[in-house]
Structures are given as structure tokens and as C-alpha cells.
Amino acid sequence: MSLFRSATGVLCLTRSINVAGGVQPRRHIKRWVSPTLRELAHRVQKQGPQKPEPRSGFIEWNYRSELFAFGKRLNEEFQLPLLQTAFMQSTYAHQEQERQRKLGIAEADLQRGDNSELIAKGAHIAKAYVEAYLRYALPKVPEIGHREITTYLLSNESLAHVSLHLGTKDLILSTEYPPSEETLAKTLQAIIGALADSNGVERAFLFVRDFICTQLNQKDLLEIWTPEQPMQLLSDVCKxxxxGEPEPRLLADCGKNTVLAAYNVGIYADRKLLGKGFGENVQQATETAAIDALQALFDMHDSRRPFDFRVQLEAQHVRLG
Structure with missing residues (x-):
């Protein structure tokens, strides 16, 4: 039972009943709590957002355990020294050497390897396997298309996306935090190189297939590679x-000489319709039709058979040389 002053200035009696049926006094928030919270919020707003801090700064951080757990999450068996080297950026290694020199540590103890060699090896393995996989999965696509898709899969943006979601952000030993997109991408390449040295190149191939090639899943290949001169490429492919020689024909049009003009063009070769497309003018509709025909000839339509990410390409099919 407790007293409080109402809006009319009359003292009122209140009581609260617990589950057991007894009467307990109602607890009130202290008068100093609200101004304190407002002051703390004001200080936080004045100082700006808090800078991100690496997990390595936490008391319970155990780097060796985190490396071991990283390999287990991926279901891979890494040699821990190699895996640690894969996360060691050259800038961080140089910084540690300078710090140890200032502390007077012997020169023989300053040898810290970085991941430069593992990056080169991993990049070579990833590129070779991606090219082999594309030759298998998209056999009708010309070499120029394979190069564009390979560039997309091995770009810093794509590799950094994979690396970040594998949990490498807090394991990377670098002078910057959070790590840049380039650092994340190079670390993933170094991990591939470390896996090849730990378990063989075949296991590294499967890693590339499972985590890099799968980025093509449910992707519109036309967004990755769009031919710059579709009619010229279509003519070369038909030859x-x-x-036969591809021939564009106007199938329909409406709204001529207006801002809402639309043209429907079909491309024929040897009296067979290869593709059709729409556009605001005849030239644009022709290019759209040529791209549609190329998609059909290269088997790149959305209705194509899904990519097979269970295939295991043998080593002789991958050009490592």
C-alpha cells in the first residue's frame, strides 16, 4: 500500500497485489534516473557513434581456439600455422617486427611470415577451377563470356562477400579495422592456398566450388555479361x-512518332526465329532481339537447367599450368 499525489493535489492510496494474493508496495523509479539517462544519451550523441572494436580486444579472446573453430565450421582440416599465416597481412607483420625491434628482441626471433605467397597460390587455384567449372557448366558460352563471368566471381566485391560471411573479419591480423574489401578478398585467396598446402589441391578445388562458384546460384547471367555488339557476335556465332546469316524483321509497332513508341523486332536465320525483343526504336529492339537470340544459343535463359554444384571436376580438367 502506498500514497501518491493525484493531479488535483489529493493524496490517493494505492496497493498492488502479487500472485500469491498478498499486498506489496508499488516500486517507483528514482527521481535521479531520468536526468541521468538523458545526460548519458546527450554525451553519446555529442561524441558520435562508437568506433568498431575488434574481437581480439575482448578478455575472453583466444586466437588459437578461434582458428581451430574456423576450420571446424568449414569442415576442413587446416594446419594451424598455415592458417594463421593466411590471416597475417604484410602490413601487420612489418608493424610487429618494428615493435619487437624497439623492445630489443633478437633479430632471429623477428621472422614473421605474411600471407603474400598463399594469396598468389590461392588466386591461381581459384582462377583455374572457376574457368574449368564454367567450361563444364556453360559449354555453349564463348570464351569472352567465360572471361567476364570469371572476372565477376573473382572480383574483390564477390570474394569479400564470401570472406565476410565465412567469419574472417575478426580473425584477420591487419593494421586496419574493420578490414577493407581488398583485404577480405585477399584473405580468402590465402585461405585457399593454405587449404591446398594442408590437404591437397583437390580439397581446395571443392572449397572454390562450394563457396565461390555457388555465387552464380539464381543469378541472371545477362547482368554479369552483356555483349557490347550483340548483332556482330550473333552473326559470328551463326557463321x-x-x-545462316541473321536477318532482323519488324514484327509489330505502335505509337509511332510519339514518346510511347514501341517496336517488336524478330531475328531470323534460315527462316527460323532465333529471338525477338522490344524497344523504343528499331535499333534498340534489334539489339534486344539479338541478345535474346544469343541467350537461346548459349543456353543462358532463366529457364535453363540449374547449375550443378555437386560435380567433382578431376584435376586433369583444371589447367593449373
């Missing part, structure tokens, strides 16, 4: 496959 190679003996399909």
Missing part, C-alpha cells in the same frame, strides 16, 4: 554453327 560458326552454319545457321
Amino acid at each position: 560458326q554453327r552454319n545457321l
Whole structure:
């Protein structure tokens, strides 16, 4: 039971009942709590957002345990010294050497390896396997298309996306935090190199397939690679496959001489319709139709058979040389 003053200035009696049926006094927030919280919020707003801090600064951080757990999460068996080297950026290694020199540590103890060699090895393995996988999965696509898709899969943006979601952000030994997109990408390449040295190149191939090639899943290949001169490329492909010379034909149009004009163009070769497209003018509709025809000839349509990410390409099919 407790007293409080109402809006009219009359003292009122209140009581609160607990589950057991007894009467307990109602607890009130102390008068100093609200101004204190407002002051703390004001100080935080004045100082700006808190800078991100690495997990290594936490008391319970155990780097060796984190490296071991990283390999187990990926279901891979790494040699811990190699895995640690994969996360060691050259800038961090140089910084540690300078710090130890200032502390007077012997020169023989300053040898800290960075991940430069592992990055080069991992990048070579990833590029070789991605190219082999694309030759298997997209056999009708020309070499120029394979190069564009390979560039997309091995770009810093794509590799950094994979690296970040594998949990490398807090394991990277670098002078910057959070690590940049380039650092994340190079670390993933170094991990591939460390895996090849730990378990063989075949295991590294499977890693590339499972984590890099799978970025093509449910992707529109036309967004990754769009031919710059579709009619010229279509003409070359038709000549190679003996399909005849492609010929664009106007199928329909509406709204001529207006801002809402639309044209429907079809491309034929040897009296067979290869593709059709729409556009605001005949030239744009022709290019759209040529791209549609190329998608059909290269088997790049959205309705194509999904990528097979269970295939295991043998080493002789991957050009490592």
C-alpha cells in the first residue's frame, strides 16, 4: 500500500497485489534516473557513434581456439600455422617486427611470415577451377563470356562477400579495422592456398566450388555479361554453327512518332526465329532481339537447367599450368 499525489493535489492510496494474493508496495523509479539517462544519451550523441572494436580486444579472446573453430565450421582440416599465416597481412607483420625491434628482441626471433605467397597460390587455384567449372557448366558460352563471368566471381566485391560471411573479419591480423574489401578478398585467396598446402589441391578445388562458384546460384547471367555488339557476335556465332546469316524483321509497332513508341523486332536465320525483343526504336529492339537470340544459343535463359554444384571436376580438367 502506498500514497501518491493525484493531479488535483489529493493524496490517493494505492496497493498492488502479487500472485500469491498478498499486498506489496508499488516500486517507483528514482527521481535521479531520468536526468541521468538523458545526460548519458546527450554525451553519446555529442561524441558520435562508437568506433568498431575488434574481437581480439575482448578478455575472453583466444586466437588459437578461434582458428581451430574456423576450420571446424568449414569442415576442413587446416594446419594451424598455415592458417594463421593466411590471416597475417604484410602490413601487420612489418608493424610487429618494428615493435619487437624497439623492445630489443633478437633479430632471429623477428621472422614473421605474411600471407603474400598463399594469396598468389590461392588466386591461381581459384582462377583455374572457376574457368574449368564454367567450361563444364556453360559449354555453349564463348570464351569472352567465360572471361567476364570469371572476372565477376573473382572480383574483390564477390570474394569479400564470401570472406565476410565465412567469419574472417575478426580473425584477420591487419593494421586496419574493420578490414577493407581488398583485404577480405585477399584473405580468402590465402585461405585457399593454405587449404591446398594442408590437404591437397583437390580439397581446395571443392572449397572454390562450394563457396565461390555457388555465387552464380539464381543469378541472371545477362547482368554479369552483356555483349557490347550483340548483332556482330550473333552473326559470328551463326557463321560458326552454319545457321545462316541473321536477318532482323519488324514484327509489330505502335505509337509511332510519339514518346510511347514501341517496336517488336524478330531475328531470323534460315527462316527460323532465333529471338525477338522490344524497344523504343528499331535499333534498340534489334539489339534486344539479338541478345535474346544469343541467350537461346548459349543456353543462358532463366529457364535453363540449374547449375550443378555437386560435380567433382578431376584435376586433369583444371589447367593449373
